[in-house]
Amino acid sequence: METKNKDILIIGAGLAGIEASLLCARAGRKVYLLEKEPYFGGSAIKSEEVFPLMECATCMLAPKQSDVLENKNIELLTLSELQEVQGEAGNFTARIKKQARYVSLENCIGCGACFEPCPVEIDNNFEEGLSKRKAIYIACAGALPNAPAIDMNYCLRKKGEDCQACKQSCMFDAILYDDKDREITVNVGAIIVATGFKLGDASQYTNYGYKKFKNVLSAFEFERLRASNGPTTGIIQTKDGSPPDSIALIHCVGRKEKGYCSQVCCLYLTKFAHYAFDKIPGVKVYQFYKELSIPGKENEHFYKEIQKKGINSIRAENIEIIEADSGLQINYQNGNNKNGSIAVDMVVLAPPIEPHPETRNIARILNIELDQFGFLKTQPFNPVESNRAGIYIAGCAREPNFMQEAVVQAQDAAGQALNITED
Ligand SMILES: Cc1cc2nc3c(=O)[nH]c(=O)nc-3n(C[C@H](O)[C@H](O)[C@H](O)COP(=O)(O)OP(=O)(O)OC[C@H]3O[C@@H](n4cnc5c(N)ncnc54)[C@H](O)[C@@H]3O)c2cc1C
Ligand code: SF4
Ligand code: SF4
Numbered sequence: 001m002e003t004k005n006k007d008i009l010i011i012g013a014g015l016a017g018i019e020a021s022l023l024c025a026r027a028g029r030k031v032y033l034l035e036k037e038p039y040f041g042g043s044a045i046k047s048e049e050v051f052p053l054m055e056c057a058t059c060m061l062a063p064k065q066s067d068v069l070e071n072k073n074i075e076l077l078t079l080s081e082l083q084e085v086q087g088e089a090g091n092f093t094a095r096i097k098k099q100a101r102y103v104s105l106e107n108c109i110g111c112g113a114c115f116e117p118c119p120v121e122i123d124n125n126f127e128e129g130l131s132k133r134k135a136i137y138i139a140c141a142g143a144l145p146n147a148p149a150i151d152m153n154y155c156l157r158k159k160g161e162d163c164q165a166c167k168q169s170c171m172f173d174a175i176l177y178d179d180k181d182r183e184i185t186v187n188v189g190a191i192i193v194a195t196g197f198k199l200g201d202a203s204q205y206t207n208y209g210y211k212k213f214k215n216v217l218s219a220f221e222f223e224r225l226r227a228s229n230g231p232t233t234g235i236i237q238t239k240d241g242s243p244p245d246s247i248a249l250i251h252c253v254g255r256k257e258k259g260y261c262s263q264v265c266c267l268y269l270t271k272f273a274h275y276a277f278d279k280i281p282g283v284k285v286y287q288f289y290k291e292l293s294i295p296g297k298e299n300e301h302f303y304k305e306i307q308k309k310g311i312n313s314i315r316a317e318n319i320e321i322i323e324a325d326s327g328l329q330i331n332y333q334n335g336n337n338k339n340g341s342i343a344v345d346m347v348v349l350a351p352p353i354e355p356h357p358e359t360r361n362i363a364r365i366l367n368i369e370l371d372q373f374g375f376l377k378t379q380p381f382n383p384v385e386s387n388r389a390g391i392y393i394a395g396c397a398r399e400p401n402f403m404q405e406a407v408v409q410a411q412d413a414a415g416q417a418l419n420i421t422e423d
Helices: 015-026 042-046 057-070 163-167 219-226 264-279 297-308 359-366 401-420
Strands: 008-010 031-036 075-079 080-088 091-098 119-124 133-135 183-190 190-193 197-199 217-218 246-250 284-289 312-324 327-334 340-344 346-349 353-354 390-392
Touching: 008 015, 008 183, 015 031, 015 042, 015 057, 015 264, 015 401, 031 080, 031 091, 042 057, 042 219, 057 075, 080 353, 080 359, 080 401, 091 190, 091 401, 190 359, 190 401, 197 284, 219 346, 246 264, 264 284, 264 297, 264 312, 284 327, 312 340, 327 346, 390 401
Parallel strands: 008 031, 008 190, 031 075, 190 390, 217 346, 246 284, 246 346, 284 312
Antiparallel strands: 080 091, 091 183, 119 133, 197 353, 312 327, 327 340
16 A cells, blocks of 8 residues: 655645644644745734633734744745645645745844835835835844845846845845745645635625715724734824724624624724723714624623623614714614615725635645635535545634634644645
């Protein structure tokens, strides 16, 4: 019988990918952990606090990230994407493209001295465009690995100019203009896909005025406003720089159009109410909902505790947001079909959790199935198993879920990957 390869490939280094990597590595296995971004941690690193216990997100995640960086069995490959996979369970061969970082991870100490002199300034995607970044950048303070990358889509050198500003400001000889993309081939016995999700584009749902009215925000924008390492160092403020007197939280944006509940929105909006009460004394918080989804005993307790702080809950349909003299006006129809209207300073929308844009490509490369919504399909009685032996799915790659669920699924996927690669 052919010997099984014991190494494991994990695609996506968010919470689920990190958890699966640590378990496999602690079981003595070599793990290749692939992340397409120059930093790892996924969406969880955007949050300041985590429901239901409102733990500090960094305190929860950073030790796991340090364990990944220190564990000799884990090879973290940032800026890396899967190109091709051949073989079968116990003996896969994967071809990976690793993009050049143009910064040496060995030499860089993460001092940030190279950012300021870079003449290029563009919107920082990680901060949802709420702040600017340079062509050489790190996503946010505290992002790991603590080393920037040069975004060659914007670097002046790509346009033929001989800019050397970042290199001249680096005292550690860490800038590598001649760094090259590389192709890496690895042999593994099992694969775990943990490619996560993307937040839907709220501007598709035109009645909410997203991108039209400046104080209508999407969920991650509000997370970054509250983040102490974010663009306002955690101060929740309107675009004119003043704290909002009133905030409306809008549930289920795009739910009807998508045809599924994104599961986490009711609870992260409850977390946002907590952020608002905590940071803005006397703020009025409204929540506009059609149906509430608060599963689980800890979540129910958390929801009730925040409600006690005085959220105005309005069951509403046919919401339309317009700009008025006083700020934003929310027109709606309440549960008794009566029209209502409320003026607020800020609106926060909860758009759908959608499959990561890479999901379809990953499914094609791995030859695994998608479900009707475009998430990776798993088996009814083995919810982390794909339709192909040796390939497992964990976290939001399979459906929208909470961090706790993502961790449990990652542990399950790791257990099954370890099991199938045992002789
Ligand atoms: C606004 C908001 C607030 C939230 N707050 C909470 C909370 O307080 N508590 C809670 O329990 N849950 C919360 N959640 C849910 C939580 O974010 C998810 O449960 C968790 O992030 C899922 O982790 P994941 O690893 O599955 O996915 P992700 O965090 O999306 O990570 C996936 C990773 O895979 C990478 N990737 C994608 N495609 C590829 C590819 N082709 N190759 C390589 N890498 C790839 C991505 O770059 C990313 O790093 C919140 C969600 C939102 C939207
Ligand atoms: S590349 Fe050089 S200047 Fe930039 S953060 Fe690293 S060590 Fe500091
Ligand atoms: S070489 Fe590129 S990244 Fe470096 S300072 Fe110039 S434009 Fe910025």
